[in-house]
Amino acid sequence: MNSESDAGHRHTPTARFDALFEAIAHAIAVFDAGLELVSANARYYELTETSPEAARGRSVYDAFPNAQADLTEQIDAAVDGTPVVAHPVTFQRRSGTRTVEVTFVPVSADGGGAGLIFAGNDITEREELRHDVARSVAQLESIFDVIPDSVRVVDADGNTLRTNTQAQLDHAPNTPNTLRELWQLDRPRTLDGTSLFVHEHPTARALRGERVRGERLEVRRGPDGAMIIDVNANPLYDEHGRIRGAVTVERDVTFRTQLQQQLEEEARRTAELYERVSTEAERLERMVQERTRELLALQEARSRERRLTAVGQLAAGVMHDVNNALNPIMAAAYLLEAHAENPDAVRDYAVRIAKAAETGAATAARVGRFIRQEPMKGERDEVIDLAAVCDEVVAMTRPLWAERARGGQVQLERSLAPGATIRGIPGEIREALLNLVQNALDAMHGGGTLGIAARVNGDAVALEVSDTGTGMSEETRERAFEPFFTTKGQAGTGLGLAEVYGIVKRHRGSAEIESALGKGTTIRLVFPKAVDTPTATLEEMLARRAPRRVLLVEDHADSREFMQALLESDGHTVEAVTTIEDAMARLGDNPEVPFDVLVSDIGLPDGSGWDLVTHARNRWPRLRIGVVTGWEPRGNTAATDFLLRKPVRTSDLLAQVAGSGNAVLAQ
């Protein structure tokens, strides 16, 4: 084969060489013995930014015009027979600088120099990568160092490869180079005191492939020689999945653990203390409960005793009064039977029976007012102005004050607030007040000051009666409201305050006594204030009433005086007599009778009130006639305009006399 004829043909050795020449990743240039460029590949022209035409025949010393370094020394060395391999040189290109590893290899033939080959390996990208890696590693290393935990990396044999600053400080001035040395210095133990063998060390376990997490160990480090660490360890693998080492991270948790232990201890002690305190509290509570029970039992026994005493007294009182009423009735009944043929005697005994029964009925009514303590349902109640009631009672009783107080001077101290209104039955309130005034007068033998006050206090209204009399002993004060309790012997009934009590209860109020022996007494009744205003004031009511001329027939001095005073206080003119005979004399016989109203008792000393009523009705049809009786009326009721049962309620009496009431039997 002729090489000349094959020149330029693709399949000649030269053609293959050319293809290889171009395929190579390096820049290649070939220089002849005269060191002039004979051939180069495209990478060379790219690197030097020259063209084949311009470069052909160029001296090797001029063949790298854009190299940033002088290559003469390297070229000379290669020419002298010492190849220069991978010498880094920077080339300036239009697109930027490139880092190239430059190699010059001499070509020798027959022992003489035959030329030079240049090879340039562009390592710009690789260098950049290397720099990036170096930067990353530096960053990682600084991170590694600032970690407050101790970090240790060991190889598969447990030799220390790398430690961060904290890890180095752990054992300073010692530097454990192996896991075994570390183990010897640390003498690790579990928190319950079990020493670890070296193969039980977390790092050793990680080297066997285990991921160790949150292992608490006590090691001999630190100023006290005892530190508690929290250890995590991981195996490190190579790309084939083989363990090539381990990394161990240790955190000093001595302080935290101690704190935790202290807290736990504190909590335990607190719980213990709490336990003790609550046991003690329970014991105290039990004790208090026991004592309370005892006390309550005692109190109950006492109050039961008191209740029984009161009931006994009530029963005895009722029995006494019933006997008092029954005795004359029985005696009269007996005599009635014996003298049945004598009409005068019969009438006399009938009157006595009636009177005795009336007394009994009056007592029963008073006891009844004590017993009926349940609050009213509002059927008959109205709005009452306490100030008006007080004035009324004062007016009614005033004429009797001196007598009741056994002749002494009685001053009045009146303090009546406007707007002291309550809901209730006016007659009952008047009755209560009357009882209080009577008691006050009874207590002031030889005179004194009687105080009457009505006050408004928020939602409550108080009615106060005070005196400067004898006052009460503690025992009297405690028992004063009991029915039949009296310190006045025969003169007292012991029903006044009991009645007051019942009335107050029925009006949803309360009663209290303030008293000092020898100084006086104040009795205060407190009621809920009425929401609406009274329909009429006393003045208005008085103004509306025409004064009447009244003839009152009543033999009972108390009752007579009471009714007279009451009617007079209401503006009427009252003539009071005690017998039918006197009544007849007063009425006279003229068709023009000098009275507007006749009010008569039934049991009169000289006959039955019914006779008087019948006579008067027949003679003066337009005369207003009323009967006041302590028992069931069984007479000529058709002849009357009104019937009132004793004890008379003041409001009923006033209404009936004024002519405004219905002709019904008022309770």
Ligand code: ADP
């Ligand atoms: P009586 O007046 O018939 O004795 P009361 O029930 O009205 O019955 O009173 C009971 C007792 O309370 C009286 O006997 C008296 O000892 C005492 N008492 C009542 N009011 C007064 C008062 N204003 N001052 C002193 N003692 C009083």
Ligand code: MG
């Ligand atoms: Mg009394």
